[in-house]
Amino acid sequence: MVRRHEITDTAWEQIAPLLPANRGRGGRWADHRTMLNGMLYKLATGCPWRDLPQRYGPWQSVYGRYRRWAADGTFDAIWSHVQTRQDAVGRIHWQVSIDSTAVRAHAHAAGARKKGSAQTKAAQALGRSRGGLTTKIHLAADGRGLPLALLLSPGNVNDCTMAPLLLAAIRVPRSGRGRPRTRPDGLIADKAYSLRALRRLLRRRRIRCTIPQRADQKANRAARGGRGGRPPAFDRGLYRQRNVVERCIGRLKHYRAIATRFDKLAAHYRAGIVLVSVMLWLNHDPQNTP
Structure with missing residues (x-):
C-alpha cells in the first residue's frame, strides 16, 4: 500500500531505471524506493533527518543517499528525463511565467562551514531582507503551472537581475535527435521584471513578453512627450x-521543508526543490494517478 507522501507504482517505474546501480562496496544498498520515500516524507513534514520513521531504515542511510544524489546530479537527471518525456507527447505548454518567492531560513540553516571566501552567506543563498535571513526561489513554470527551471539567491537580490539567468536555465532535451529546447513561445511576468535590458534580451531571442510597466516608467515616458x-x-x-x-x-510550499529552509547548504535545499518538482510533474501525469 502506498502511504501518504510516497511515490506511486507507475511513477516509480518511470524513474527507477535512472537511479544509480549498486556499487558493490559495503554490501547491497538499501532499497532505492524506500530511501526515496523517506526523503519525500522529510520534505513533506519538515522533520529533522534523525526523526524519520523506522520504516524508512536508518536515517543516516536516507540522508547519505540524499546527499549523494544531490551532489552527482541524479535529481536533476530525473527532472530532465520527466520533462523530456512530457515534451515528446506535447504536454509542455511553452507560454512560460516567471516569479520569485522569499523563504524564511530557520536557525538550523545558518552556520555552514566557511572554507575560504566561497563559503559566504551569499554563496549559500542566504541574505538579510525584511523577513530576516531569507532565501529567494526564482521559478519558471510552463502554461500548466509545472516547474521548468529554478534558481536560488539570497533573499535581498532583486528579481529582475536573476531573470536572464533563469531564462538560460530553461533547457528541455529532445527525446530523439536535436538540440534541447531553450526558447519559450512567450514570457509572462509581473512589473518587477519591467526592465529595459530584459525586454531587449527577449526581443533578441524572439520571445514575446507580457510584462506591465511600472508607474515610474509610465510617468517618465509621459514627461518626455513625443x-x-x-x-x-x-x-x-x-x-x-x-x-x-x-x-x-x-504547491511547492505544501512541502514544509521547502516553505521553510532548514538546510545549511544551498545545494541540499535546491535538491529538495528539484525532487518536489519531479513529484509535481509525475503526479500531474494522468498515467501516474493511484
Missing part, C-alpha cells in the same frame, strides 16, 4: 495567465 516613444505592447488578457506560476509556488 520623445518618450510608444509604450511596449501589453496583452491584459494573456497577463491573467500569470497566476500559474503563483499556484506552482504554492
